[in-house]
Structure formats: C-alpha cells, structure tokens
Amino acid sequence: MIVVTGGAGFIGSCLIAQLNQRGVKDIVVVDRWDADGQKKLNLEGKVYQKFYDKCDFLQLILSDAIKDPVTAIFHMGACSSTTGQDPEYYRRNNFEYSCHIARWSLRKGARLIYASSAATYGDGQDGYSDTPELIRKCKPLNYYGQSKQKFDEWVLDNQLYDKVAGLKFFNVFGPNEYHKGDMKSVIAKAYDKVASEGLMVLFKSHRQDYADGQQMRDFIYVKDVVDVMMHFLDNPSVNGIFNLGTGRARTWNDLARALFVAANKPVNIEYIPMPEILKDKYQYFTEADMSRLRKAGYTKPFTSLEEAVVDYVGYLKKHTYM
Numbered sequence: 001m002i003v004v005t006g007g008a009g010f011i012g013s014c015l016i017a018q019l020n021q022r023g024v025k026d027i028v029v030v031d032r033w034d035a036d037g038q039k040k041l042n043l044e045g046k047v048y049q050k051f052y053d054k055c056d057f058l059q060l061i062l063s064d065a066i067k068d069p070v071t072a073i074f075h076m077g078a079c080s081s082t083t084g085q086d087p088e089y090y091r092r093n094n095f096e097y098s099c100h101i102a103r104w105s106l107r108k109g110a111r112l113i114y115a116s117s118a119a120t121y122g123d124g125q126d127g128y129s130d131t132p133e134l135i136r137k138c139k140p141l142n143y144y145g146q147s148k149q150k151f152d153e154w155v156l157d158n159q160l161y162d163k164v165a166g167l168k169f170f171n172v173f174g175p176n177e178y179h180k181g182d183m184k185s186v187i188a189k190a191y192d193k194v195a196s197e198g199l200m201v202l203f204k205s206h207r208q209d210y211a212d213g214q215q216m217r218d219f220i221y222v223k224d225v226v227d228v229m230m231h232f233l234d235n236p237s238v239n240g241i242f243n244l245g246t247g248r249a250r251t252w253n254d255l256a257r258a259l260f261v262a263a264n265k266p267v268n269i270e271y272i273p274m275p276e277i278l279k280d281k282y283q284y285f286t287e288a289d290m291s292r293l294r295k296a297g298y299t300k301p302f303t304s305l306e307e308a309v310v311d312y313v314g315y316l317k318k319h320t321y322m
Contacts, residue, residue: 001070003110005030005054005101006077010177011115011169011225013042015074018226020047030057030077038179058097061104072233073105075114080183082119082142083277094147099154102164111236112164113229116152118218118245118286119145120168129289130168130243132161141281152241162239165232167225170245170288174222174308175315186252187259187309191316198265200256203274207284212271213253216285218245221308224300231298238296245288246302258306262313 002019006012007029016027027048032055033039043051052060054077060066078094098114105112121128122139136153140146155161173185180188190200204212228244253269260267274282303311 001026001028001049001068003028003030003070003073005057005073005075006115007031007048007074008033008039008042008051009076010042010174010180011172011222012074012076013039013046013176014174014222014226015076015229016043016046016048018230022230025049028052030054034179036179042176042179054097058100061100064107070105070108070110072111072113073101073108074229075101075112078115078144078147080117080144080180082144082281083182084143087143087146090143090147091150094144095150095154098151102155102158102160106160106163111233113232114151114164114166115148116166116168116241117145117148118168118170118243118288120149120152121145121283121286123283124285127289128243128287130241130292132156132240135241141283155241161241165239166241167228167232167244168241168288169225170218170220170243170286172220172222172225174312176222178319186255187312188316190256190259191263191313194259194263194265195317198260199268199270200259201270201272202252202256203278203282204271205284206274206279206282210284213256213269214251215282216249216251216287217255217283218247218249218287219255219305219308220245221303221312223308223311224302227300228293228298235297240292240296242293242296243288243290244293245286245290246305247288247290249285249287250305254305255309258309259313261306262310 004012008031025047029048029051120138122141126137140149177184194200202213256269
C-alpha cells in the first residue's frame with residue numbers, strides 16, 4: 001500500500017496519475033475536500049483504494065488502527081499559502097502533522113518522501129545550496145516557509161536525515177492546480193486573460209537592481225517533479241533533503257513571453273504595484289542548486305520553460321485534469 005497525503009491536491013493527484021500508469025492501484029488518498037469540489041475533479045479517472053479526511057487519518061495513525069502493510073508514504077499535504085497570518089495553524093497543520101506522519105512511517109518501516117519548500121530559503125541571502133550544514137541557516141520570510149523549515153530541522157534533530165527523503169520544491173506549475181486560488185501559478189491565473197484579452201499583468205519591481213518583470217524564479221513543471229519523486233521511490237537507499245527545481249532561474253518576462261507564444265498572442269504586459277503585504281517578503285531571485293540531486297543519480301533533463309508552458313496551455317485550453 002502507498003499513502004499519498006494531499007493526494008487530491010495539485011502535486012499529489014499528478015503523482016497518483018503516474019503511479020496508476022505504473023499499474024499501482026493500492027493507494028490510500030489523504031486530503032480534505034474543498035468547498036467547490038475542484039479537488040474531486042483532480043481525482044477523476046484515478047484508481048485508489050481508500051480516501052481519508054486528513055483529520056480522520058491522523059486519528060487512525062495515532063491509535064495505530066491501520067494494520068495493512070505500507071511500502072511508501074508521499075507526504076504532500078500542507079497549507080501552502082504564503083500569505084496566511086495564523087502561525088498556530090501552520091504549526092499544527094504543517095509541522096506537527098508532518099512529525100506524526102514521519103513517526104508513523106518509521107513504525108511501519110515505510111519509505112517516506114515529503115514536501116519541503118524553497119520558501120525555506122527566504123530572500124536567498126545565503127544562497128540556494130541544499131547541503132546539510134546550510135539547512136539550519138535558512139531564514140524563511142513567511143509562516144508557510146517557517147513551518148517547512150521547522151520540519152526540516154526536526155528531521156535533522158531526530159537523526160532522520162539518512163532515513164527519509166525531503167524535496168524542497170521551487171516554483172512548480174502544471175495541471176490540477178485549479179483549486180488553489182491565490183496560490184495557483186501565474187500561468188494558471190493569467191491564461192484566461194491572455195487568451196481572451198491578449199493581456200498579462202505582472203508586479204512591478206521595487207528594487208533598483210531589478211527592472212519590472214525581471215525578477216527571477218526557478219520554474220519547474222509538475223511532470224518533472226513527479227519523475228523525481230518516482231526516482232526516490234525506486235531508490236529507497238537515497239535519502240536526505242534535496243532541492244527540486246531546474247537549476248536555471250528565468251524571469252517573469254520570460255514566463256510571460258512563453259505564455260503569449262503558446263496562446264498565439266502578441267506580447268502585452270502590464271506592470272502593477274506589488275501589494276504592501278508582499279513587499280518585504282518577496283523573493284526577487286530563486287535558483288536551485290541541483291548538484292546534489294544529480295549526484296544522487298537523477299540524470300533525466302528537465303523540461304524547458306517554453307516547452308512546459310506549451311504543454312500546460314494544451315491542458316488549460318481544455319481545462320482538463322491529469
């Protein structure tokens with residue numbers, strides 16, 4: 001049995017699709033339905049054995065009520081909002097829940113692959129190296145990043161670094177993120193306006209060293225993310241906390257141009273002021289150091305930004321789900 005927390009969400013549902021393609025059907029999905037039912041659409045066509053609400057599942061593992069053997073746990077479930085203002089919620093939902101999942105995986109002798117985040121790096125003043133000695137130096141800029149950082153440190157404190165695999169996701173985009181609201185990728189947010197009005201809106205820069213739209217991110221396609229997770233499933237002896245980006249930062253203008261090309265529209269970008277709540281917490285540059293993942297045996301090339309946007313727009317045109 002394989003457990004996928006956050007299995008009805010963005011990355012989790014894409015992962016289940018890949019597991020199904022491999023013929024894996026003995027899957028337990030852990031999540032919570034959203035009010036408008038978008039997450040249910042993410043699971044349409046997927047094969048799995050059981051669905052548990054995340055709170056019910058927590059009680060089951062705390063009481064050791066799940067007796068079936070578990071081979072692997074993909075812990076993707078978390079509140080991923082970078083603008084939330086309730087630190088207690090992030091502590092319970094992201095950090096403490098992850099601790100319970102990790103302890104349970106050890107009791108079950110199951111492979112644990114969990115989602116960390118590039119949000120742990122904060123403004124990147126210490127770089128984006130995922131070497132173990134630098135993990136504790138990370139200074140996140142928001143409660144979400146802090147909750148992910150706290151769990152990474154918990155893994156270190158409990159001598160689990162060589163027993164589990166954590167993945168620091170950079171800017172992931174792709175199918176099945178429709179339910180994420182403000183946390184959707186810019187591509188998902190902008191596509192309808194680009195297709196219907198030929199216009200894309202980006203934030204102005206508030207730093208003199210970055211022109212408008214020249215802020216940079218390491219954008220990675222969700223299909224590449226899933227391929228890397230499958231690599232860790234196939235190689236259970238490879239453990240640690242690893243970056244998961246492409247290793248190449250691109251500008252928001254690059255992203256916009258790729259979207260206009262994929263939508264067959266001329267480039268037309270409007271720059272608007274950044275909300276005050278983001279100004280002091282905005283990452284102007286992220287770029288994953290991917291050397292450790294490569295040394296860990298993952299050799300497949302990552303999809304280019306332009307190729308990924310074309311592929312994704314194919315989904316957005318049909319508003320379909322993987």
